[in-house]
Amino acid sequence: MSEPSRSGHFGPGHTADLYGRSMRNFARLRGAAVVALVLVGVLAGCSADRSGTSTTAAIDSNASKGGSALAGAAAPAGSGTAQGASAAAGRQVITTGTAQLTVDDPRKAAVAVVALVEGEGGRVDARKEQTAAAGRDAFAQLTVRIPSDSMTSTLAKLEDIGRVDQVDLSAQDVTGTAEDLDARIRALKLSVARMEDLLSRATSNADLIAAENALTERQANLESLQSQRARLAEQVALSTLDITLTAPGNAPEPTTHGFLGGLAAGWGALVAMLGTLVLVVGVLLPWLAFAGVITLAVLASLQWARRRRTPAPGATVPGPTAPPEAAPFEAAPFEAAPGEAAPPAR
Numbered sequence: 001m002s003e004p005s006r007s008g009h010f011g012p013g014h015t016a017d018l019y020g021r022s023m024r025n026f027a028r029l030r031g032a033a034v035v036a037l038v039l040v041g042v043l044a045g046c047s048a049d050r051s052g053t054s055t056t057a058a059i060d061s062n063a064s065k066g067g068s069a070l071a072g073a074a075a076p077a078g079s080g081t082a083q084g085a086s087a088a089a090g091r092q093v094i095t096t097g098t099a100q101l102t103v104d105d106p107r108k109a110a111v112a113v114v115a116l117v118e119g120e121g122g123r124v125d126a127r128k129e130q131t132a133a134a135g136r137d138a139f140a141q142l143t144v145r146i147p148s149d150s151m152t153s154t155l156a157k158l159e160d161i162g163r164v165d166q167v168d169l170s171a172q173d174v175t176g177t178a179e180d181l182d183a184r185i186r187a188l189k190l191s192v193a194r195m196e197d198l199l200s201r202a203t204s205n206a207d208l209i210a211a212e213n214a215l216t217e218r219q220a221n222l223e224s225l226q227s228q229r230a231r232l233a234e235q236v237a238l239s240t241l242d243i244t245l246t247a248p249g250n251a252p253e254p255t256t257h258g259f260l261g262g263l264a265a266g267w268g269a270l271v272a273m274l275g276t277l278v279l280v281v282g283v284l285l286p287w288l289a290f291a292g293v294i295t296l297a298v299l300a301s302l303q304w305a306r307r308r309r310t311p312a313p314g315a316t317v318p319g320p321t322a323p324p325e326a327a328p329f330e331a332a333p334f335e336a337a338p339g340e341a342a343p344p345a346r
Contacts, residue, residue: 092178092232095148095239097169099155103162106245107131110140112161113243120154122146122238132247140245145238154241162245174232181229188222 103109107129114124126143130136146154151169158164195215202208 091173092175092236094172094174094235095151098242100166100244101162101164102248103245106138106140106247109161109245110142113142116157117144117146120146120150138247142243144241146241148239151239178232181225185225188218192218192222
């Protein structure tokens with residue numbers, strides 16, 4: 001290494017030596033940086049692999065847990081569906097409805113409806129028919145009872161008889177009423193059984209009479225509840241359907257809503273009121289005529305009697321007789337008693 005000069009500057013050899021050392025230090029630092037970068041990349045790849053492996057394992061674990069959870073939830077869902085089906089099967093529903101049909105011949109259609117209902121296991125509770133005549137159209141009305149399970153099929157088969165213009169069905173759930181009646185019937189049966197046991201063990205006439213009265217009352221209540229339950233079961237088993245059969249000419253007009261509907265309803269009410277008023281006048285007219293004849297007869301008799309009492313013109317009506325006039329009073333001459341002087345003359 002060369003010594004610095006007196007001026008304080010190094011020589012050319014010293015400068016070259018410093019430059020060489022700097023380049024060697026830079027090369028070492030660059031190699032260390034490259035090695036560090038390689039190590040960082042390797043470590044990042046390893047951590048990514050470990051992370052991906054752990055993530056995949058977690059996903060698989062969660063998937064297996066989710067599958068088991070779904071499998072576990074499927075069973076309760078299936079059991080709930082079965083319970084809902086069984087609950088729906090135990091419902092007590094009363095179905096009622098109306099149906100309007102347009103047919104060519106209402107009487108023949110009524111016969112076909114009766115055959116259809118009886119074929120489905122039902123019955124006819126009411127039937128009304130009217131043939132076409134002057135001023136009236138032919139129609140038929142039937143009230144039928146159909147098994148509840150056959151209501152849908154019966155309505156479908158009505159289309160083979162005529163054109164179904166309107167169908168209106170309503171359902172009433174009476175499950176609570178049926179269960180209440182069943183519970184009361186069971187309780188009364190137990191009560192009747194206890195009263196029968198008490199009646200068999202009665203030892204005195206008073207106890208016997210009391211037990212018989214209580215047993216009679218409970219048996220009457222039990223029979224009433226059983227009758228209500230049987231009627232309810234019959235209504236549930238057989239649906240009620242009112243069927244109206246009309247000819248094409250007198251089919252019911254569709255109902256109009258809104259202002260026109262109100263106007264039509266008001267006009268119909270006015271016509272109905274006028275028709276009723278005319279009917280009342282027609283009923284009262286004969287009685288009014290009879291009362292008028294009687295009144296005229298009474299007035300004529302009164303007028304005739306009044307004319308008989310009135311004198312004819314120019315006739316002399318004797319007046320009242322005057323009382324006879326009293327004769328003038330004349331004083332009797334005064335006769336003086338013997339010895340008295342006569343009064344002076346006036």
